Structure formats: C-alpha cells, structure tokens
Amino acid sequence: MSTIVPDKKNAVGAATGARNLAIYLAACLFVGFGLFPLYMMITTSLKTDQQTFAWPPVWLFTPRFQSYYNALFVFGGRSADHYLFNSLVVTLSSSALAVFLGAMAAYGLARFRFRGNRDVAFYILSTRFAPPVGFIVPIYLMVQRSGLLDTQIALIVVYTSMNLSFVTWILRGFFLEIPIEIEEAALVDGYTRWQIFLRVALPLVRPGLAATAILSAIFSWNEFLFASILAPGDAATIPVYLAGFSASMNIDWGEYMAVGTMAVLPIMIFTLALQRHLVRGLTFGAVR
Amino acid sequence: MPRVEFNRICKTYADGTRAVVDLDLAVADREFLCVLGPSGCGKSSTLRMLAGLESISSGDLVLDGRRINDVPPQARDMAMVFENYALYPHLRVFENIAMPLVARRRPRAEIRERVQQVAETLQIVEYLRQRPQTLSGGQRQRVALGRAIVRRPKMFLMDEPLGHLEAYLRVQLRAELRRLHERLGATTIYITHDQEEAEAVSDRIAVMENGRLQQLGSLVDLLDRPINRFVAEFIGRIPINMLPARLAGDGQNLQVGAAMMPLSGAQSAKLRSGGTDPLTLGIRPEHVALSSGSAGETISGLSGRVRVIEPQGDSTVIIADTPAGRVSALVPSGCVPSAGEVIELHFAMDCAHVFGADNINLLRAARNSE
Ligand SMILES: Nc1ncnc2c1ncn2[C@@H]1O[C@H](COP(=O)(O)OP(=O)(O)OP(=O)(O)O)[C@@H](O)[C@H]1O
C-alpha cells in the first residue's frame, strides 16, 4: 500500500509538470512574439546601415550610439528632444487632470444619491461610444477659434476630455467598493467630505488611480490623429514627429529607430513605476 | 450637559423597511443606556440616526433642548464604535486611533500621549505600528474602541463594541468601559446582545423588537415585571416557561393542564377585569420547584416526567413533559431527579406572569401594588 501512493503521486506530478512546461513554452512564445519588434527597434538603433541590411542578420555587433547623437544634435530643425518634451508635458498634464477631475466626478457619482445619478454615469461613459474622428472637425474649429492651434494647451484639453469618461467610469467602480462604514467613521471622527475624499477615499482607491493614470498616459502619449491636426508644428508630439520620418524619401533607419526607442522609453518607465500600485485588496479586512 | 430625546422617531428605509417605529426615549445626562434586542430590530438604525449617519424619516431628535435632525455628523461631537470596526485600512493602528484628534488639530505631543494611554488601557501597544488587516477580530475591535475613547466626546455610541472578543477580555473590557464612563461621565448608548453585559455596564436597559421600544428599565425590572410576552421571553438566562392557561373557579384559580394554581386576591382581580380567555402563564425556571412523588396529590402541582437534565454548575436545569407542555425548572444540583422519573412541579405563583390574547402582561404591576 505504502509503495503505491508515492508512485501515484509521482505520476500525477509528472503529468502536471509536462502541462506546466507546455504552458510555460506557450507563454515564452507569446512574450517573444510581443517583444520581437521592440528588440528589432532597439538593435537597429544601435547598428550601422550595413549591419541593419546584412543577410544573414547580424546578431552580435558592437553597439554604436551615432544614431542617437544624430537624432538629438545633428538633424536640422527641431530635434527629437523638443518633441519628446512636448509629449511629456502634454501626457503628464492631461493624465493628471483626467485622473484628478475624474476621481472627483466618480466620487460624487459613487457616494451621493441624486436624481438621475445612474443616467449621468452612463452618459459619461456613452461619450466614448462614437469614434473620436467623428468630432475632429468641430474640435478643430473650436481650437482654431480660441487661437490655440499648435499649442500644448489644445492637446491637453482634448486629451483630458477624452480620458475623463473612462477614468470616471473605472474609478466610480473603485469608490463603490470602499465599505461605506469607513467613510462614516471619518464623518463621526470629525472630517468634512472634502477631507474624507483626500485622506480616506483617494488612498483607498490607489490601485484605481494607478490604472487610470497608466491608461490615460498611454493614450495621450500615443495619440496621433488629433495631435497631427491640432498641433502639427512647434507643439507636435513625438508620434507626429516620428511620422515625419516615413514621409521622407529615404529613411534613416538607425535614427528613426533611435527616436522610436526614446519615444517608448518614458512611457515604459512610467508604466513600470505605477504598476506596483496596481495590487488589489487594500480594503480587505477593514470591515468584518 | 448632553441629554438626548427621541420624540416619535421613525425610520423607513428607501426599500420600505420600517426599521424604527415611533421611538420615544429620553436618555439622561451621564446615563449609560443599553439597547437590547434581537437581530434586525432596529438597534443600529437608532444609533446611526443619533450619529447623523442615517436620515430621520419623521420625529424630532433633540440634544440638550436643540433639534439636531439636520445637524451633520461632524458637528454632533459623538464618538461611535461601529458594529464592523470600520478601521482605516490604509493607516496604521496608531494613526487610526489618532484620526479623531488629528481632525481636531490637537498638538502632536498630546496626540502621541493620548494614543499611548488608550493603547495601554486596551492592551494594544505592541500593535501600534501594524495595519488593521494584520490584526485579529478582537484586536481590531479594541482599536475601534480606542479610536472612540481617545476623544472626550459629548456622547459615546457603541454598536456591539465587545461582540467579537473572547469571554475573558469581554468581562475585563466591560469593567474598563464602566470605569471610563464613571470617570468621563459621557452619556453612552450601548448596543449589545448579551444581557449579562447589559446588566454589568448599564444604568438602564431598553428592549426593542420590530423597530419598537418595548420596555425600559433595569434588568430586575425586565425580569420581574416584563410588560409583554416578548420581553418575558427575550430576557432571562434560561427561557421562561409559557403554558396555556385559563381562569377557573370564579377567577380564584388559574387552570394549567389539569392543575389549579391559586391566585392572590389582587392577581385574580386584575385577571378578571382584563383577562380575555386564551391566557398564557409565564413562569421562570427559577420559580419552579420540584417534589418527586406520585401525581395528583395536591391540586397546585403539575405532574410531569423528566426528559432532559442539564447540569449548570451549582444548579441544574430539569426539563419535564407535562400535560400542559414542556416545563423547565432550575433546581439546586444536590437534589436532581433521574431521567424518566415522575415529578411534581410547583410554581411560585407570586412570581408568575399571565399574558392575555394581545400578549400584554396582565399582572405587570402586581408586586408593586401589593
Ligand atoms: N440601508 C438599509 N436599507 C434597507 N433596510 C435596512 C438598511 N439598514 C438596515 N435595514 C433593515 O432595517 C432593519 C433594522 O436593521 P438594524 O441594522 O437597525 O438592526 P439591528 O437591530 O442593528 O440588528 P443586528 O443586531 O443584526 O445588528 C432590518 O430589517 C434591516 O434589514
């Protein structure tokens, strides 16, 4: 008897082992598939043209940073850092605004009962039903009439309004999950609504704030259509600048990929930095 | 000084639940009032209206002569212990307890000193740096208690503050709460399920059922002079015996099964004036005595066969089957019959209650008037 049991266990162990291995390989394949373009972009930015176009591909080479140098200091006109800076300003401002305004709206929708509460919440979400292209002409006209064409403010306002609806919707769900007693305790302890919002509610929806900040930032960072139309010149963001490369007759692949790498880096760092706040369950155990 | 009056307070929730109905209750300054009642009877609703967390559907809530129905909770200066702790999960225990003081902008040194003092009282000093999620239920409850008593509020509102503690700590902390009450003198309203606890801490006990206040008084009042059948059945360590009965012999006797229980003059007068026929005799097990012997010797005894014997230390609960129904008796552990034995049950009729068809205790004032 006693010898059979461990045998059986081993058989089961081997089966799950094989299964795990299969899942692991599939995951590796998937990740590889996703990361390969990134790999190509980064290596190309570090290669010479001969290395880039060599066949068979050159896997091992000494990296050179000439392309980065060229993109930042040699190219005529505004260089890549100017547009990176534009992107950074637009992205950070619009994300911060969207998350802050959205959090206030969401808190109100989650905590105050008023007539049409649910309708308002649904209306806010519904503003995302139509494709943004549909609004491009009226928005262009509004921006033009206010004299904001080719300014960062135009993009910040447009991106904030676009992100606001989903930020509000997502955060409303997070606020609804906070046990109401926690806020009631704060009321009894002597805090005003506004203090409770800042000191109790916001810290408790930190994962939601991080998630919506990441999503807003990625959207604003990558947005091309509105950026190319509302701010095609001095205030252009990095996607618009990058698009300029493919328009020219012969593409400097090294420089193109160097700018691409620099364009991906900030948003990656931002996402990784906020990602650790995405842990759930902070409110767990607060209430019986 | 704080004196609270509930004047015909009603609470009807949005879904139509009538949680509190026509509550009239005055809590004196410095009083420690316990609210007892079965689950869902509206205890928490009452407390939450007092705290300002729940709107009042109708009636007036008066604090020190001022109507406070519409005063927001922040302005009422009451400290509350919630049924489910409601600690701040993102703050450490220290900060949790300090929150009410921070809201009042007390100096930092004072906050530290007072939190420390409260933590010592509640024996939670070693958890001050932890977050609530890492604490056990009992520890959390003590933190919640600490957050309330760290202030010097006008009133304490406590919703089963000791409900999740082990017996030893519960007894210790309720003594502590009582001492605290005597020292600070803050009016306290305290919800509990535990009669013994209610008796130990409170000046008066309010019994609620179905959103209505049933009776207000000391535990002795509630035990000896229950206003109705509900209070009689709800209060008492061992459930009261309820037996169908009817007036017999010109109202001189109460007939229970085949037995005749003699009534005093005052009792029979009350029953004859107020009694409509289906009557119920309520007699506490403490007031039932035994004599073993053959059935039917005396007319005042009810004979029965012993079914269950539950030793409870000094005394023992005997449950016997009689023609009138099950009857339990509390007897000294020295003279316990054996199971299956036929015994005679004698009721101390001067401690009996008789309930009419509307469940009102017809003899309520009996012993006052005699
Ligand atoms: N927010 C609410 N909406 C609707 N009904 C409610 C609400 N809160 C409580 N009730 C109902 O009101 C009644 C009284 O509830 P309450 O919480 O006051 O009872 P309780 O005496 O505190 O009970 P327990 O001893 O279980 O805590 C119950 O029937 C309950 O279901």
Ligand SMILES: [Mg+2]
């Ligand atoms: Mg309750």
